[in-house]
Amino acid sequence: MTIRARMTLWYCAALLISILLILVLGLDELRERKQGEKQPSAGMAELVGIVVWVGIPTVLLSIGAGWWLTRKALAPVATLTEAARRVTESNLNRELPRSRNGDELDQLTAVLNDMTGRLHQSFRRIREFTLHASHELKTPLTILCGETEIELHDESLTPGERERSSNRLEELRRLARIVDGLTLLAKADSGLIRVASTPVHLQELVRDSFADTQVLAQASGLTVELTACEEAIVRGDPHRLRQLLLNLVDNAVKYNQGGGLVEMGLRAKNGTAELTIANTGPGIAPEALPHVFERFYRGDPAHNRDMAGCGLGLSIAEWIVTAHGGTIQIESTPSKLTTVAVLLPILPEMTKVS
Amino acid sequence: MSETVRFVVMRVLVVEDEKKTASFIRKALQAEGFAVDVCDNGADALVAPSATPYDVVVLDIMLPGPDGLSVVRQWRQQHNATPVLLLSARGQVTERVEGLDAGADDYLPKPFALAELIARVRALTRRGGENKFSVLRVADLTLDTVTHRARRGGVDIELTAREYQLLEFLMRSAGRLCGRMMILEKVWNYDFDPNTNLVDVYIMRLREKIDANFGRKLLHTVRGTGYVLKESP
Numbered sequence: 001m002t003i004r005a006r007m008t009l010w011y012c013a014a015l016l017i018s019i020l021l022i023l024v025l026g027l028d029e030l031r032e033r034k035q036g037e038k039q040p041s042a043g044m045a046e047l048v049g050i051v052v053w054v055g056i057p058t059v060l061l062s063i064g065a066g067w068w069l070t071r072k073a074l075a076p077v078a079t080l081t082e083a084a085r086r087v088t089e090s091n092l093n094r095e096l097p098r099s100r101n102g103d104e105l106d107q108l109t110a111v112l113n114d115m116t117g118r119l120h121q122s123f124r125r126i127r128e129f130t131l132h133a134s135h136e137l138k139t140p141l142t143i144l145c146g147e148t149e150i151e152l153h154d155e156s157l158t159p160g161e162r163e164r165s166s167n168r169l170e171e172l173r174r175l176a177r178i179v180d181g182l183t184l185l186a187k188a189d190s191g192l193i194r195v196a197s198t199p200v201h202l203q204e205l206v207r208d209s210f211a212d213t214q215v216l217a218q219a220s221g222l223t224v225e226l227t228a229c230e231e232a233i234v235r236g237d238p239h240r241l242r243q244l245l246l247n248l249v250d251n252a253v254k255y256n257q258g259g260g261l262v263e264m265g266l267r268a269k270n271g272t273a274e275l276t277i278a279n280t281g282p283g284i285a286p287e288a289l290p291h292v293f294e295r296f297y298r299g300d301p302a303h304n305r306d307m308a309g310c311g312l313g314l315s316i317a318e319w320i321v322t323a324h325g326g327t328i329q330i331e332s333t334p335s336k337l338t339t340v341a342v343l344l345p346i347l348p349e350m351t352k353v354s
Numbered sequence: 355m356s357e358t359v360r361f362v363v364m365r366v367l368v369v370e371d372e373k374k375t376a377s378f379i380r381k382a383l384q385a386e387g388f389a390v391d392v393c394d395n396g397a398d399a400l401v402a403p404s405a406t407p408y409d410v411v412v413l414d415i416m417l418p419g420p421d422g423l424s425v426v427r428q429w430r431q432q433h434n435a436t437p438v439l440l441l442s443a444r445g446q447v448t449e450r451v452e453g454l455d456a457g458a459d460d461y462l463p464k465p466f467a468l469a470e471l472i473a474r475v476r477a478l479t480r481r482g483g484e485n486k487f488s489v490l491r492v493a494d495l496t497l498d499t500v501t502h503r504a505r506r507g508g509v510d511i512e513l514t515a516r517e518y519q520l521l522e523f524l525m526r527s528a529g530r531l532c533g534r535m536m537i538l539e540k541v542w543n544y545d546f547d548p549n550t551n552l553v554d555v556y557i558m559r560l561r562e563k564i565d566a567n568f569g570r571k572l573l574h575t576v577r578g579t580g581y582v583l584k585e586s587p
Contacts, residue, residue, distance in 0.1 A: 138443040139372055142465035146378035149468040149579075153385060176465045177549055211516060212542075215555050239545050250550045310549065 003077075004070040011066040012059065019055040023047070076105045084112060092120035130186040137179045145172050174310065181312035185295065188319045195323045196237035199347055202273055203229050205238070206266045209245040216253050217262055227265040232273035234344045236324045244320040245275075247313050248340055252279035255338070268346060275342040283334035292330055293318045364409040364479050365389045369399040369425070370441070371417055379412060382468045383475065396420035400428055408436050410478045412471070415442040415453070423456045430457035437478035441466070450545065462535075469579035470533035477530060490525040492572055493585045495564055497525050504564070511563050516541070520556055521564070524573070524583040533580040557581055 026047045033043065076099060083096045095113045099106045148169045152162065187193050206229055214224045234241075252262045260280035267274045284292060291297045296311040314330075321328040326344035366383055370376040371394045380390045391406065393399050396419035403411070415422035426438050440453040443464040450461045460474050490497045495506040502518050504511040513521060519541045524532060534553045538544040542552070557573065565571050574582050
C-alpha cells in the first residue's frame with residue numbers, strides 16, 4: 001500500500017470516529033432530555049439526519065481533500081524515485097535535482113547525491129586500476145615473449161627443453177591476449193575508445209565472413225549456411241564490426257560438434273538489421289545463459305578449460321554492439337541449437353535510396 | 355635485386371627505453387644479420403640518423419624526452435625518409451592511425467611476436483624494391499594480377515577471392531617471412547589479433563592447391579610463427 005493511500009485511510013478513519021463520537025454524545029444528550037419531554041423520536045430523527053446529511057458529505061469531502069493533499073506532499077518523493085531509478089553505473093556522476101528549500105526531502109536528495117558520488121569515485125578507481133594493471137602487464141609480457149622466442153631459436157636446445165619453451169610461449173601469448181582484451185574493455189568502460197562512424201555495408205562483411213567461416217569450419221567437418229543476406233547499411237566502425245563477426249563465427253565453430261552446422265543470416269526489417277549466427281553443439285545451460293556476456297564467465301569449467309579463448313570474447317562482442325547502438329541476445333537449447341542475434345539500427349536515409 | 359641486397363649489411367636503430375626489451379630486439383635482429391644500434395631516449399634518437407644513416411628505425415612511442423610520435427614527425431619535417439616501425443604498449447586503434455599520420459611506415463602493438471617484428475623490419479628494408487610487375491613469378495608458379503589467374507607448371511589453379519589475395523601478398527613478399535598478424539592486416543584488413551587459426555587454415559588450403567601436386571614445395575612454415583613463399587627450403 002502506498003503512503004498516500006495509507007494516509008488518506010487514517011484521515012478518513014479519524015473523521016469517522018469523530019462522527020461516531022458526535023452520534024454517541026448526541027444520543028446520550030437525547031436520553032437525558034427524554035426523561036423530561038414526551039417527543040424523543042423527533043429529536044432522534046433530527047440527530048440521525050444531521051449525521052447523514054452533514055457527516056457523510058464531510059467524510060467524502062475529506063477523503064478527496066486528503067487524497068489531493070498527500071499527493072501534493074508526496075510529489076517530490078515521486079520525482080525523486082523517478083530520478084533515482086534512472087541512475088545506472090554509467091551516469092553515476094549525474095546528480096539528482098534538488099529543491100534546495102532545506103526540507104527533509106531536499107536533505108534526502110543531498111544524501112543520495114553524496115552516495116552516488118562516492119560510488120562514482122569507486123567505479124572510476126576500479127576502471128583506472130584495471131587500465132593501469134593491464135598496461136603495466138604489457139612490458140613484462142613483451143620481454144617474456146621476446147626472450148622465450150629467442151630461446152627457441154637456440155639450436156642447442158634438447159627436444160624436451162624446446163617443448164617446454166614453446167609451451168611457455170603459447171601460454172604467454174594467451175596471457176597477452178587476455179591482457180589485450182582487458183585493456184580494450186577497460187578503455188571502453190572509461191569511454192576512451194572512439195568508434196568510427198561511417199556507413200558500413202553489413203551484407204558485404206557478412207559475405208566475407210561467411211567465406212572465412214566455410215574455410216574455418218571445413219577442418220572440423222561442419223556445414224556452414226548463409227540463410228539470408230539482405231542489404232543493410234549501418235553506421236559504425238568496419239574494423240569493430242568485422243571483429244564482432246569473426247568473434248561470433250569463431251565461437252560458433254569452436255563450440256560445435258563433428259558433422260554439425262553453422263547458420264548465418266542477415267535480414268533487414270523495420271529499420272533494423274538482424275544478424276543471426278546459430279550453431280549446433282553442446283549449447284549453454286539455462287542457468288548460465290544470463291551470465292555469458294560477463295567477463296571471464298565460464299559456464300562449465302570442465303568443458304571450457306581446453307578452449308584457447310580468453311574468456312572475454314562475448315564481453316567484447318557485447319561492447320561492440322552497444323557502441324553501435326544495438327542489442328545482442330543469445331538463446332540456447334542445450335545439445336540442439338545456440339543462436340546469437342545482433343540487432344543494429346539501419347542508416348535511415350540510405351535505406352530509402354536503395 | 356634480392357641477390358645484391360643479401361650482401362649489404364642493413365643497419366637498424368632501435369629506440370626503446372626499456373632495457374630488456376631493447377636487448378632482446380637487438381639479439382633477434384642481430385641473429386637475422388642486421389647491424390643494430392640502441393638508443394634509450396627521444397632526444398638522442400632525434401639526432402642519431404644525422405650521424406649514421408639507418409635503413410630502418412624501430413621506435414617505441416613512450417620514451418623519455420620527446421615521444422616517438424614527435425620524433426618521427428620531426429624527422430619527416432627534416433626530410434629524413436628512413437622507414438620507421440612504431441612500437442606501442444597502448445595498442446589503440448587511433449594510435450596506429452596517429453602514428454601513420456605522423457609519418458611512420460608501420461605500427462606494431464606490444465606484446466608482439468618477434469617473428470612479426472623481424473618480418474616487418476625486413477619488409478621495410480625492401481620497401482620500394484617491391485615487385486611491380488603485373489605477372490608475379492616464384493619458380494614455376496605464376497600469378498597474373500590483372501586476370502587473377504594462377505598457374506603452376508602450365509596447369510591452371512582455381513583460387514577463391516581470398517586465396518588469391520593471400521597468394522598475391524605472399525608472392526609480392528616472396529623470400530620474406532610473413533607473420534600471421536601481418537597477413538591478417540594486409541589480406542583480411544584486420545587490425546586486431548582475432549585469436550583464430552584463420553590464417554593457418556587458409557595457408558593449408560593454398561598449400562593443397564599450389565604445392566600438393568607438384569614436386570618442389572614453395573610455401574614454407576617458419577617455426578610456427580609465420581610463412582614464407584620461396585624456391586629453396
